[in-house]
Amino acid sequence: MKYSTLLLAIIMVFVTSCKQVKKDTIAQAFIKTEIVLTKLWETDTLLKTCEGVRYDSKTATIYVSNIGGVPPDAKDGDGSISILNKDGGILNQNWATGMNAPKGISYYNGKLYVTDIDVIIKIDLKTGIIEKKFSVRDAVFLNDLDIDTNGDVYVTDSKGDKIYKLVNNEVNVWLDLVGESPNGILVEDNRILVVSSSQGDFISIDKKTKQRKVLATGIVRGDGIVPINEGYIVSTWPGEIYFVDENSSNIKAVKILDTKDEKLNTADIGIIPEENILLVPTFFGNKVVAYKIDYK
Template sequence: MKYSSLLLAIYMVVLISCKHNKKEAIAQVPTKTEVILTKLWETDTLLKTCEAVRYNKEKGVIYVSNIGGVPPSEKDGDGSMSIINIEGEIINQNWVTGMSAPKGTHFYNDKLYVTDIDAIIKIDIKSGSIEKRISVENAVFLNDLDIDTNGDVYFTDSRDSKVYKLANDEVSLWLDLEGVNPNGILVEKDRILVVSFSKGDFITIDKETKQHSVIATGIVGGDGIVSIKEGYLASTWPGELFFVDKSVSGAIATKLLDTKDEKLNAADIGIIPEKNILLIPTFFGNKVVAYKIGYK
C-alpha cells in the first residue's frame, strides 16, 4: 500500500510538471500576423522614374524623388522632386529641379536631404531651393536615406556596400558591409535596419557595437523599408512587397504583393503612419500607388 502511494505521488508530480512545461512551450511560440493590403489610389503617370517617397505630417504632403532619364547613375541634371497630397493629386510636379538622379529622401528641421549618385542634396523646404550639395568622396551609387531623431543622416551606397553618416554637414564612413549591397535603410533608437539588394537579407545593426545579424531572408532586390505595428514592410525593385514579422526571427519574409507582371516596380516605399497607408513609387511606372494596411 505504501509502495502504491509512492508511485501515485511520483506520477502526479510528473504529470503536473509535463503540463507546466507544455504551457511554457505554447507560450513561447510566436504569433504570426497576417497583413492585408487594399489599393486606395494612384497618381497620374507624370512622375518620371519616381524612386522614393516621404510623408511630411506637419505639412500634410508627400515628397517624391524623380530620377528622370536613365541610367540612374547618369549625371544628366534632369532629376527632380515633386509634391503630392495624401489623396494622390500632384501639387507641384517640378518643385525642385537641378539634380541628376535623386533617390532616398527625408527631412529634418525644414531641410530635405536627398541622395544624388555621389552627393547629398540639402534642400530648404520653405523656399523649395537647393541650399547645399555635399560631396561624398569615393561614393559609387548612393541610394536610400534615413535620419535619426538628433538629425544625423544615414545613407547607403548600394554598389559599394557601405553605410555613411552625415552630421553637421560632414560625411563619414559609418560601416563597410562588404558583399551585402545595402539599399533600403531604417534608423531606430538603438539599431539600424538595412535590406540587401543582392542577397535579399534583412539585417539589423547595433548602433553602438555595429554588430549585425540577419533577421529575415528572401527579399531579393531589396529597395525600401517602413515600420508598421507588427513588424516591417520591405519592397523589392522588381516589384514585390514583403512583411517581416517582429515576433519571428530568421524566417523567410512573407510576400504580400507582386506587380512584376504589370511591369510596376516597387522602389523606396513610404508610409502615412496615422492612417496606415503604404506609399509605393513604381519607378518605370511613373506613378505612386497607395495601399491601406490592414491586419487579420
C-alpha cells in the same frame, strides 16, 4: 559495412531535415499577423522614374523623388522632387530641380535631404531651393537615406557596399558592408535596419557595437523599409512587397504583394502612419500607388 554507412547517411539526412522543418515551423509560429494591402489610389503617370516617397505629417503632403532619364547614375541634370497631396493629386511636379538622379529622401528640422549618385543634397522645405551639396568621397551609387532623431543622416551606397554618416556637415564611412549591396535603410533608437539588394537579407546593426543580426531572408533586390506596429514592410525593386514580423529572427519574409505581372516596380516605399497607408513609387511605372494596410 557499406550498408551500415549508407543507413547512417540516410538517418543523418532525415534528422537534419526534421531539424530544419522544426526550425521553420517554430519561426513561422512567431508570425501571427497577416497583412493585406488594398489599393486606394494612384497618381497620374507624370512622375518620371519615381524612386522614393516620404510623407510629411506637418503639411499633409508627400515628397517624391524622380530620377528622370536612365541609367539611374547618369549625371544628366533632369532629376526632380515632386509634391503630392494625401489623395495622390500632384500639387507641384517640379518643386525642386537641379539634380541628376535623386533617390532616397527624408526630412529634418525644416530641411529635406536627398541622395544623388555621389552627393547628399539639402533642400529648404519652405522654398524648394537647394542649400547645400555634400560630396561623398569614393561614393559609387548612393541610394536610400534616413535620419536619426538628433539629425545624423545615414546613407547607403549600394554599389560601394557602405553606409555613410553625415554629421556636422561632414560625411564619413560609418560601416563597410562588403558583398551586401545595402539599399533600404531605417534608423531606430539603438539600431540601424538595412535590406541587402544582393543577398536578400533584412538585417539589424547595433549602433554602438555595429554587430549584425539577420532578421529575415528571401527579400531579393530589396529596396525600401517602413515600420508598422506589428513589424516592418519591405519592398523589392522588381515588384514585390514583404512583411517582416517584429519578432522575426532569421526567417523567410512573407510576401504580401506582387505587381511583376503588371510590370510595376515597387521602389523606396513610404507610409502615412496615422492612416495606415502604404505609398509605393513604381519607378518605370511613373506613378505612386497607395494601399490601405489591413489585417486578417
